[in-house]
Amino acid sequence: MPSYNEIEDFLQDPSFVEWASGNEDFFWSSWIAAHPEKQELVRQARQLLIAVQDQEPDIRDEEINREVRRFIELARERKTVRRRKLLIRWGAAAALVLLLLGGAVVLYRFPASETTPLAGAKLEEKINDSDRDLTFSLSDGTRVTLRKKSRLVYPTQFNTSFREVTLEGDGFFDVAPNREKPFLIYADETVVRVIGTRFWVETRETDVRVSVRSGKVSVFDAKEFKREYTREGAGRDLKGVVLLPNQQATFTLETRQLQKGIVEHPEVIATNPDELTVEDRPVTEVFRQLEKMYGINIEFDEKRLKGCPVTVAFTTEGLFEKLQLICEIIGARYETVDGQVIVSGNGCQPAHE
Known part of the structure:
Protein backbone atom coordinates (compact mmCIF):
# COMPACT_ATOMS: atom_id res chain seq x y z
CA MET A 1 0.00 0.00 0.00
CA PRO A 2 1.15 3.65 -0.23
CA SER A 3 4.03 4.61 2.05
CA TYR A 4 2.10 7.42 3.79
CA ASN A 5 5.19 9.52 4.45
CA GLU A 6 3.45 12.90 4.10
CA ILE A 7 0.18 14.36 5.35
CA GLU A 8 -1.03 14.53 1.76
CA ASP A 9 -0.62 10.77 1.41
CA PHE A 10 -3.35 10.32 4.02
CA LEU A 11 -5.56 13.08 2.65
CA GLN A 12 -5.55 11.50 -0.80
CA ASP A 13 -7.10 8.29 0.56
CA PRO A 14 -10.94 8.54 0.70
CA SER A 15 -11.17 5.80 3.33
CA PHE A 16 -8.81 7.75 5.62
CA VAL A 17 -10.93 10.87 5.13
CA GLU A 18 -13.99 8.85 6.12
CA TRP A 19 -12.28 7.43 9.20
CA ALA A 20 -10.75 10.75 10.28
CA SER A 21 -14.16 12.39 10.01
CA GLY A 22 -15.52 10.28 12.83
CA ASN A 23 -16.56 6.98 11.24
CA GLU A 24 -14.55 4.16 12.76
CA ASP A 25 -12.90 1.99 10.12
CA PHE A 26 -11.25 -1.21 11.32
CA PHE A 27 -8.65 -1.06 8.56
CA TRP A 28 -7.30 2.29 9.75
CA SER A 29 -7.56 1.45 13.44
CA SER A 30 -5.49 -1.68 12.94
CA TRP A 31 -3.09 -0.01 10.49
CA ILE A 32 -2.28 2.74 12.98
CA ALA A 33 -1.80 0.19 15.74
CA ALA A 34 0.69 -1.59 13.49
CA HIS A 35 2.57 1.62 12.54
CA PRO A 36 3.11 3.68 15.72
CA GLU A 37 5.82 5.70 13.97
CA LYS A 38 3.11 7.25 11.77
CA GLN A 39 0.91 8.44 14.63
CA GLU A 40 2.10 12.06 14.50
CA LEU A 41 1.38 12.32 10.76
CA VAL A 42 -2.02 10.72 11.35
CA ARG A 43 -2.76 13.22 14.11
CA GLN A 44 -1.88 16.19 11.91
CA ALA A 45 -3.89 14.90 8.96
CA ARG A 46 -6.88 14.19 11.17
CA GLN A 47 -6.74 17.66 12.74
CA LEU A 48 -6.77 19.19 9.28
CA LEU A 49 -9.88 17.23 8.32
CA ILE A 50 -11.60 18.09 11.60
CA ALA A 51 -10.97 21.72 10.75
CA VAL A 52 -12.88 21.14 7.53
CA GLN A 53 -15.98 20.32 9.52
CA ASP A 54 -15.79 23.63 11.35
CA GLN A 55 -16.01 25.68 8.16
CA GLU A 56 -19.11 27.51 6.92
CA PRO A 57 -21.72 24.83 6.07
CA ASP A 58 -23.83 26.88 3.66
CA ILE A 59 -21.61 26.77 0.60
CA ARG A 60 -23.66 25.72 -2.41
CA ASP A 61 -22.86 22.79 -4.67
CA GLU A 62 -22.19 24.98 -7.69
CA GLU A 63 -19.68 27.06 -5.73
CA ILE A 64 -17.74 23.94 -4.79
CA ASN A 65 -17.78 22.66 -8.35
CA ARG A 66 -16.66 26.03 -9.68
CA GLU A 67 -13.73 26.18 -7.27
CA VAL A 68 -12.70 22.63 -8.07
CA ARG A 69 -12.75 23.34 -11.82
CA ARG A 70 -10.80 26.56 -11.31
CA PHE A 71 -8.04 24.85 -9.35
CA ILE A 72 -7.79 21.99 -11.83
CA GLU A 73 -7.45 24.40 -14.75
CA LEU A 74 -4.84 26.38 -12.86
CA ALA A 75 -2.84 23.23 -12.20
CA ARG A 76 -2.95 22.27 -15.87
CA GLU A 77 -1.75 25.68 -17.05
CA ARG A 78 1.15 26.06 -14.65
CA LYS A 79 4.08 23.68 -14.52
CA THR A 80 4.99 24.75 -11.00
CA VAL A 81 2.15 25.34 -8.62
CA ARG A 82 2.48 26.35 -5.02
CA ARG A 83 0.66 24.13 -2.57
CA ARG A 84 -2.74 25.56 -1.71
CA LYS A 85 -5.61 24.25 0.34
CA LEU A 86 -9.31 24.69 -0.05
CA LEU A 87 -11.20 23.65 3.07
CA ILE A 88 -14.91 23.33 2.53
CA ARG A 89 -17.69 21.67 4.40
CA TRP A 90 -20.70 20.63 2.37
CA GLY A 91 -23.57 19.02 4.29
CA ALA A 92 -22.58 15.43 5.06
CA ALA A 93 -19.64 15.53 2.62
CA ALA A 94 -16.47 17.60 2.49
CA ALA A 95 -14.29 18.34 -0.52
CA LEU A 96 -10.60 18.99 -0.14
CA VAL A 97 -8.63 20.28 -3.10
CA LEU A 98 -4.86 20.12 -2.84
CA LEU A 99 -2.67 21.72 -5.47
CA LEU A 100 0.56 19.77 -5.57
CA LEU A 101 3.62 20.11 -7.76
CA GLY A 102 2.51 19.33 -11.28
CA GLY A 103 -1.16 18.57 -10.71
CA ALA A 104 -4.35 18.71 -8.71
CA VAL A 105 -5.96 16.10 -6.50
CA VAL A 106 -9.63 16.19 -5.56
CA LEU A 107 -10.68 14.35 -2.42
CA TYR A 108 -14.14 13.71 -1.07
CA ARG A 109 -15.29 12.67 2.32
CA PHE A 110 -18.00 10.13 1.60
CA PRO A 111 -20.96 9.70 3.93
CA ALA A 112 -20.94 6.52 5.98
CA SER A 113 -23.08 3.65 4.78
CA GLU A 114 -24.01 0.26 6.13
CA THR A 115 -21.69 -1.37 3.62
CA THR A 116 -18.63 0.54 4.84
CA PRO A 117 -16.55 -1.78 7.05
CA LEU A 118 -16.82 -0.40 10.58
CA ALA A 119 -15.53 -1.54 13.92
CA GLY A 120 -16.30 -0.33 17.40
CA ALA A 121 -14.70 -3.11 19.40
CA LYS A 122 -11.47 -3.14 21.33
CA LEU A 123 -8.56 -4.47 19.30
CA GLU A 124 -6.27 -7.29 20.32
CA GLU A 125 -3.24 -8.83 18.67
CA LYS A 126 -1.37 -12.09 18.49
CA ILE A 127 2.32 -12.19 17.56
CA ASN A 128 4.15 -15.43 16.94
CA ASP A 129 7.70 -14.93 18.19
CA SER A 130 8.38 -18.65 18.49
CA ASP A 131 9.78 -21.14 15.98
CA ARG A 132 6.53 -23.12 15.98
CA ASP A 133 3.14 -22.38 14.48
CA LEU A 134 0.77 -20.58 16.85
CA THR A 135 -2.89 -21.68 16.74
CA PHE A 136 -5.74 -19.88 18.51
CA SER A 137 -9.46 -19.12 18.19
CA LEU A 138 -11.33 -15.87 17.60
CA SER A 139 -14.60 -14.97 19.30
CA ASP A 140 -16.71 -16.30 16.39
CA GLY A 141 -15.07 -19.73 16.48
CA THR A 142 -12.66 -19.09 13.61
CA ARG A 143 -9.36 -20.93 14.05
CA VAL A 144 -6.16 -19.14 13.05
CA THR A 145 -2.64 -20.53 12.71
CA LEU A 146 0.22 -18.04 12.49
CA ARG A 147 3.64 -18.97 11.22
CA LYS A 148 6.68 -17.55 12.99
CA LYS A 149 7.23 -13.78 12.75
CA SER A 150 3.56 -13.28 11.86
CA ARG A 151 1.00 -11.00 13.50
CA LEU A 152 -2.79 -10.73 13.58
CA VAL A 153 -4.83 -7.74 14.78
CA TYR A 154 -8.51 -8.43 15.52
CA PRO A 155 -11.41 -7.20 17.67
CA THR A 156 -12.31 -8.92 20.92
CA GLN A 157 -15.85 -9.33 19.62
CA PHE A 158 -17.18 -9.03 16.06
CA ASN A 159 -19.98 -6.53 16.64
CA THR A 160 -20.32 -5.04 13.15
CA SER A 161 -21.57 -6.22 9.76
CA PHE A 162 -18.11 -7.57 8.89
CA ARG A 163 -15.65 -9.77 10.76
CA GLU A 164 -12.39 -7.95 10.07
CA VAL A 165 -8.78 -8.76 10.88
CA THR A 166 -5.38 -7.54 9.70
CA LEU A 167 -2.56 -9.97 8.94
CA GLU A 168 1.17 -9.40 8.73
CA GLY A 169 3.13 -12.47 7.67
CA ASP A 170 1.57 -15.88 7.01
CA GLY A 171 -1.64 -17.28 8.46
CA PHE A 172 -3.96 -20.22 7.93
CA PHE A 173 -7.65 -19.50 8.52
CA ASP A 174 -10.44 -21.98 9.24
CA VAL A 175 -13.29 -19.48 9.16
CA ALA A 176 -16.51 -20.21 11.05
CA PRO A 177 -19.45 -19.95 8.60
CA ASN A 178 -21.69 -16.89 8.98
CA ARG A 179 -23.45 -15.61 5.86
CA GLU A 180 -24.68 -12.55 7.72
CA LYS A 181 -21.14 -11.44 8.58
CA PRO A 182 -18.52 -12.01 5.87
CA PHE A 183 -14.96 -12.43 7.11
CA LEU A 184 -12.44 -9.87 5.79
CA ILE A 185 -8.67 -10.19 6.01
CA TYR A 186 -6.54 -7.13 5.23
CA ALA A 187 -3.13 -8.43 4.14
CA ASP A 188 -0.73 -5.82 2.79
CA GLU A 189 -2.24 -4.64 -0.52
CA THR A 190 -5.05 -7.22 -0.64
CA VAL A 191 -8.42 -7.88 0.94
CA VAL A 192 -9.64 -11.47 1.28
CA ARG A 193 -13.40 -11.94 1.66
CA VAL A 194 -14.95 -15.24 2.77
CA ILE A 195 -18.08 -16.66 4.36
CA GLY A 196 -16.68 -19.88 5.82
CA THR A 197 -13.71 -21.78 4.45
CA ARG A 198 -10.11 -22.92 5.01
CA PHE A 199 -7.19 -21.19 3.33
CA TRP A 200 -3.68 -19.77 3.64
CA VAL A 201 -2.69 -16.11 3.30
CA GLU A 202 1.03 -15.48 2.81
CA THR A 203 2.51 -11.98 2.66
CA ARG A 204 5.98 -11.53 1.22
CA GLU A 205 8.18 -8.64 0.13
CA THR A 206 7.03 -8.67 -3.49
CA ASP A 207 3.59 -10.28 -3.40
CA VAL A 208 0.68 -11.69 -1.42
CA ARG A 209 -0.54 -15.24 -2.03
CA VAL A 210 -3.89 -16.76 -1.08
CA SER A 211 -4.40 -20.52 -1.48
CA VAL A 212 -7.66 -22.32 -0.74
CA ARG A 213 -8.11 -25.70 0.95
CA SER A 214 -11.91 -25.74 1.01
CA GLY A 215 -14.85 -23.45 0.31
CA LYS A 216 -14.78 -20.27 -1.75
CA VAL A 217 -12.62 -17.16 -1.31
CA SER A 218 -12.65 -13.77 -3.04
CA VAL A 219 -9.42 -11.75 -3.30
CA PHE A 220 -9.32 -8.03 -4.09
CA ASP A 221 -6.84 -5.25 -4.59
CA ALA A 222 -7.13 -3.36 -1.27
CA LYS A 223 -7.13 -0.01 -3.05
CA GLU A 224 -10.07 -1.03 -5.25
CA PHE A 225 -11.87 -2.56 -2.29
CA LYS A 226 -11.63 0.57 -0.16
CA ARG A 227 -12.69 2.81 -3.04
CA GLU A 228 -15.79 0.75 -3.80
CA TYR A 229 -16.82 0.54 -0.16
CA THR A 230 -16.67 4.30 0.36
CA ARG A 231 -19.35 5.20 -2.15
CA GLU A 232 -23.03 4.60 -2.70
CA GLY A 233 -23.78 1.15 -4.07
CA ALA A 234 -20.71 -0.18 -2.32
CA GLY A 235 -19.17 -3.29 -3.82
CA ARG A 236 -21.48 -3.40 -6.84
CA ASP A 237 -18.66 -2.94 -9.37
CA LEU A 238 -15.95 -4.54 -7.27
CA LYS A 239 -13.71 -6.80 -9.33
CA GLY A 240 -11.58 -9.52 -7.84
CA VAL A 241 -10.58 -13.15 -8.18
CA VAL A 242 -12.81 -15.97 -6.94
CA LEU A 243 -10.93 -19.04 -5.74
CA LEU A 244 -12.15 -22.60 -5.23
CA PRO A 245 -10.34 -25.50 -3.52
CA ASN A 246 -6.78 -26.09 -4.77
CA GLN A 247 -6.69 -22.69 -6.47
CA GLN A 248 -4.53 -19.74 -5.52
CA ALA A 249 -4.21 -16.05 -6.33
CA THR A 250 -0.97 -14.09 -6.33
CA PHE A 251 -1.07 -10.29 -6.05
CA THR A 252 2.15 -8.64 -7.27
CA LEU A 253 2.75 -5.47 -5.27
CA GLU A 254 4.72 -3.62 -7.93
CA THR A 255 2.26 -4.10 -10.79
CA ARG A 256 -0.91 -4.49 -8.66
CA GLN A 257 -1.89 -7.50 -10.77
CA LEU A 258 -3.89 -10.47 -9.49
CA GLN A 259 -3.02 -13.79 -11.12
CA LYS A 260 -5.10 -16.92 -10.61
CA GLY A 261 -3.50 -20.35 -10.63
CA ILE A 262 -3.40 -23.83 -9.09
CA VAL A 263 -1.62 -24.54 -5.82
CA GLU A 264 1.75 -26.26 -6.03
CA HIS A 265 0.52 -29.50 -4.45
CA PRO A 266 -3.24 -29.98 -4.98
CA GLU A 267 -4.96 -32.11 -2.35
CA VAL A 268 -7.74 -34.65 -2.83
CA ILE A 269 -11.00 -33.01 -1.73
CA ALA A 270 -13.49 -35.77 -2.56
CA THR A 271 -15.03 -37.31 0.56
CA ASN A 272 -14.75 -40.86 -0.77
CA PRO A 273 -12.41 -40.70 -3.76
CA ASP A 274 -12.50 -43.59 -6.20
CA GLU A 275 -9.34 -45.58 -6.67
CA LEU A 276 -7.54 -44.56 -9.80
Missing part, protein backbone atom coordinates in the same frame (compact mmCIF):
# COMPACT_ATOMS: atom_id res chain seq x y z
CA THR A 277 -6.70 -47.99 -11.11
CA VAL A 278 -8.16 -48.18 -14.58
CA GLU A 279 -7.89 -50.69 -17.38
CA ASP A 280 -8.76 -49.89 -20.96
CA ARG A 281 -11.02 -46.97 -20.03
CA PRO A 282 -11.59 -43.84 -22.15
CA VAL A 283 -9.20 -41.11 -21.09
CA THR A 284 -12.11 -38.67 -20.97
CA GLU A 285 -13.59 -40.66 -18.06
CA VAL A 286 -10.26 -40.56 -16.25
CA PHE A 287 -10.06 -36.78 -16.63
CA ARG A 288 -13.59 -36.41 -15.22
CA GLN A 289 -12.63 -38.61 -12.30
CA LEU A 290 -9.60 -36.42 -11.59
CA GLU A 291 -11.83 -33.35 -11.68
CA LYS A 292 -14.03 -34.80 -8.93
CA MET A 293 -11.06 -35.87 -6.84
CA TYR A 294 -9.31 -32.48 -6.86
CA GLY A 295 -12.11 -30.03 -7.64
CA ILE A 296 -10.11 -28.59 -10.54
CA ASN A 297 -11.62 -28.08 -13.98
CA ILE A 298 -9.85 -30.00 -16.78
CA GLU A 299 -10.53 -28.74 -20.29
CA PHE A 300 -9.95 -31.04 -23.27
CA ASP A 301 -11.31 -31.83 -26.73
CA GLU A 302 -14.00 -34.41 -26.01
CA LYS A 303 -14.44 -35.38 -29.65
CA ARG A 304 -10.75 -35.86 -30.30
CA LEU A 305 -9.96 -37.81 -27.13
CA LYS A 306 -13.10 -39.86 -26.49
CA GLY A 307 -11.69 -42.86 -28.37
CA CYS A 308 -8.40 -42.93 -26.45
CA PRO A 309 -8.25 -45.84 -23.96
CA VAL A 310 -5.79 -45.87 -21.07
CA THR A 311 -4.64 -48.47 -18.58
CA VAL A 312 -2.96 -47.08 -15.51
CA ALA A 313 -2.62 -47.72 -11.77
CA PHE A 314 -1.84 -44.76 -9.52
CA THR A 315 -0.61 -44.97 -5.93
CA THR A 316 0.83 -41.89 -4.21
CA GLU A 317 1.28 -39.64 -7.24
CA GLY A 318 0.03 -36.08 -7.07
CA LEU A 319 -2.33 -34.48 -9.58
CA PHE A 320 0.38 -33.13 -11.86
CA GLU A 321 2.24 -36.45 -11.88
CA LYS A 322 -0.98 -38.23 -12.82
CA LEU A 323 -1.65 -35.77 -15.63
CA GLN A 324 1.89 -36.07 -16.95
CA LEU A 325 1.69 -39.87 -17.10
CA ILE A 326 -1.71 -39.85 -18.81
CA CYS A 327 -0.54 -37.29 -21.37
CA GLU A 328 2.52 -39.42 -22.15
CA ILE A 329 0.27 -42.43 -22.78
CA ILE A 330 -1.99 -40.61 -25.27
CA GLY A 331 0.62 -38.29 -26.77
CA ALA A 332 -0.84 -35.09 -25.34
CA ARG A 333 0.38 -32.27 -23.13
CA TYR A 334 -1.17 -30.10 -20.44
CA GLU A 335 -0.78 -26.62 -19.00
CA THR A 336 -2.39 -24.66 -16.19
CA VAL A 337 -4.22 -21.47 -17.12
CA ASP A 338 -6.29 -19.25 -14.83
CA GLY A 339 -6.78 -21.92 -12.19
CA GLN A 340 -7.68 -24.78 -14.52
CA VAL A 341 -5.92 -27.49 -16.54
CA ILE A 342 -5.87 -27.37 -20.35
CA VAL A 343 -5.07 -30.64 -22.17
CA SER A 344 -4.15 -30.48 -25.85
CA GLY A 345 -3.15 -33.19 -28.31
CA ASN A 346 -3.89 -34.76 -31.68
CA GLY A 347 -5.39 -38.03 -30.54
CA CYS A 348 -4.11 -41.30 -29.16
CA GLN A 349 -0.59 -41.47 -30.51
CA PRO A 350 1.99 -42.05 -27.75
CA ALA A 351 4.68 -39.42 -27.37
CA HIS A 352 7.93 -40.17 -29.21
CA GLU A 353 11.15 -40.40 -27.28
